[in-house]
Amino acid sequence: xxxxxxxxxxxxxxxxxxxxxxxxxxxxxxxxxxxxxxxxxxxxxxxxxxxxxxxxxxxxxxxxxxxxxxxxxxxxxxxxxxxxxxxxxxxxxxxxxxxxxxxxxxxxxxxxxxxxxxxxxxxxxxxxxxxxxxxxxxxxxxxxxxxxxxxxxxxxxxxxxxxxxxxxxxxxxxxxxxxxxxxxxxxxxxxxxxxxxxxxxxxxxxxxxxxxxxxxxxxxxxxxxxxxxxxxxxxxxxxxxxxxxxxxxxxxxxxxxxxxxxxxxxxxxxxxxxxxxxxxxxxxxxxxxxxxxxxxxxxxxxxxxxxxxxxxxxxxxxxxxxxxxxxxxxxxxxxxxxxxxxxxxxxxxxxxx
Numbered sequence: 001x002x003x004x005x006x007x008x009x010x011x012x013x014x015x016x017x018x019x020x021x022x023x024x025x026x027x028x029x030x031x032x033x034x035x036x037x038x039x040x041x042x043x044x045x046x047x048x049x050x051x052x053x054x055x056x057x058x059x060x061x062x063x064x065x066x067x068x069x070x071x072x073x074x075x076x077x078x079x080x081x082x083x084x085x086x087x088x089x090x091x092x093x094x095x096x097x098x099x100x101x102x103x104x105x106x107x108x109x110x111x112x113x114x115x116x117x118x119x120x121x122x123x124x125x126x127x128x129x130x131x132x133x134x135x136x137x138x139x140x141x142x143x144x145x146x147x148x149x150x151x152x153x154x155x156x157x158x159x160x161x162x163x164x165x166x167x168x169x170x171x172x173x174x175x176x177x178x179x180x181x182x183x184x185x186x187x188x189x190x191x192x193x194x195x196x197x198x199x200x201x202x203x204x205x206x207x208x209x210x211x212x213x214x215x216x217x218x219x220x221x222x223x224x225x226x227x228x229x230x231x232x233x234x235x236x237x238x239x240x241x242x243x244x245x246x247x248x249x250x251x252x253x254x255x256x257x258x259x260x261x262x263x264x265x266x267x268x269x270x271x272x273x274x275x276x277x278x279x280x281x282x283x284x285x286x287x288x289x290x291x292x293x294x295x296x297x298x299x300x301x302x303x304x305x306x307x308x309x310x311x312x313x314x315x316x317x318x319x320x321x322x323x324x325x326x327x328x329x330x331x332x333x334x335x336x337x338x339x340x341x342x343x344x345x346x347x348x349x350x351x352x353x
Contacts, residue, residue: 003303004310007344015316018165019339022158022303029299030154033120048088052081052151092143099125121146152292156216157299159335163214164206164304166340167261169313170321174263178206182308183347197301203308205263207300211273212249213261215282216296218334220245222288245281246334254279311344 003025007016099121124142127133168175181202186192220243228235250258271277275285283290315324327337
């Protein structure tokens with residue numbers, strides 16, 4: 001894995017910005033999943049989409065009085081979002097046009113439609129051209145799909161890894177227990193697969209507890225399908241409802257000592273993240289549960305297991321665990337506000353996975 005090699009090259013002599021490393025990793029995985037390769041302008045697109053999410057999730061006084069048009073002009077948020085949208089649209093249009101050009105070249109060389117070796121964007125373009133769906137899709141639909149893949153599959157996975165490492169850095173006993181398990185399961189192996197990862201029972205508890213305290217998104221947006229009554233309030237049909245997953249995961253009525261990071265609370269517990277227990281819904285629930293949940297979890301479990309296996313971690317500049325900033329960003333993504341920067345000390349008594 002390139003991310004391990006890049007960290008190993010520091011030889012424990014310099015500080016590693018793990019937030020940047022994990023974002024690069026998540027971006028590359030998303031690109032390869034959607035486009036079959038790493039995008040040439042992926043960094044630009046990711047930064048633009050992060051700006052969009054931060055702007056949408058931030059406070060805007062105009063949201064409190066949406067009918068007051070003057071407030072929208074005074075706040076400047078609407079104008080900023082419009083400019084960001086135009087920049088994002090140009091970047092997405094370039095991706096779609098590149099795929100159209102590559103498909104045309106492939107047909108010219110092979111004299112037939114390209115079926116094998118397609119990535120997701122190629123498939124969508126083929127469906128658009130052949131009219132295989134009951135409703136027509138356009139380039140705008142494809143661009144929206146690309147934006148969803150990037151915004152939903154990059155900062156969320158990277159953020160979960162960073163929160164897990166941050167919480168374990170504050171609790172060395174949990175870090176040691178997770179590292180011992182990974183190193184025992186992977187001992188002597190040159191590679192690992194899903195069966196090996198399934199044996200990491202304590203790491204699963206760590207990930208569950210990370211998702212409880214730091215869900216990938218603070219809020220779920222839903223629409224009321226029929227008139228509903230909650231605590232004496234009437235919720236009319238078509239009402240937009242915001243569900244605070246962050247608050248549900250820290251509710252003292254559902255969790256003992258909810259503000260403390262205790263992975264063992266999930267041991268022998270039926271509660272999981274599949275949407276069946278409403279006190280713990282980091283990916284949502286029901287028909288609208290996150291479709292990328294399993295991919296997102298894999299993008300957390302695989303790199304986190306490698307980081308624990310290959311390296312011991314220390315805070316730089318003689319800092320103590322109490323100095324580790326745990327403030328989250330305001331907005332929808334709930335990622336860590338300050339980058340996690342650590343010193344990586346390679347663990348020599350291991351294989352070459």
